[in-house]
Amino acid sequence: MKTVYIALGSNLNTPTMQLNAAIEALSNLPDTKIEGVSSFYQSKPLGPQDQPDYVNAVTCIKTELQPLALLEQLQHIENTQGRVRLRHWGERTLDLDILLYEDLVLNSEQLTIPHYDMQNREFVIIPLYEIAPELILPNGEKLAELVKKFTSHNMIKIK
Numbered sequence: 001m002k003t004v005y006i007a008l009g010s011n012l013n014t015p016t017m018q019l020n021a022a023i024e025a026l027s028n029l030p031d032t033k034i035e036g037v038s039s040f041y042q043s044k045p046l047g048p049q050d051q052p053d054y055v056n057a058v059t060c061i062k063t064e065l066q067p068l069a070l071l072e073q074l075q076h077i078e079n080t081q082g083r084v085r086l087r088h089w090g091e092r093t094l095d096l097d098i099l100l101y102e103d104l105v106l107n108s109e110q111l112t113i114p115h116y117d118m119q120n121r122e123f124v125i126i127p128l129y130e131i132a133p134e135l136i137l138p139n140g141e142k143l144a145e146l147v148k149k150f151t152s153h154n155m156i157k158i159k
């Protein structure tokens, strides 16, 4: 089984319900089990500010699904939960982003792993550190070093 970290985000249609439903759906994927789930955090939007705050979390799964097969399943979960994305970097019902897939580095049309901007997103790094404090990124960077950038983060732990 491969270790995969997935970021969850929502700011529409009862975000905490969206995240709980997504975690349930992830646990039901073939040859997949949930290893860990971070707390839920409320965070101000990165991007246009005329949208609701987000609820974010990170989950760790073990899976036999290959990256593109996993991506397809994540897109299916987003769609079944009524994927609404009204504008670029705008409000959305649910985002499921693959952050890390073992130590894989992949830059393909459909999928970039590690997630291209994760190092700059406190709403990813803080929940990721909560469940994987010893993590070392494929480029050798220690998550414990990265998290120091966000010590004064503005997020509120809500669950």
Ligand SMILES: CC1(C)Nc2nc(N)[nH]c(=O)c2N=C1O
Pocket: 008, 009, 010, 043, 044, 045, 046, 047, 054, 056, 088, 089, 090, 095, 123
């Ligand atoms: C629009 C953009 C970049 N901003 C976000 N901002 C926050 N706080 N959380 C997100 O999950 C999130 N997702 C996005 O895709």
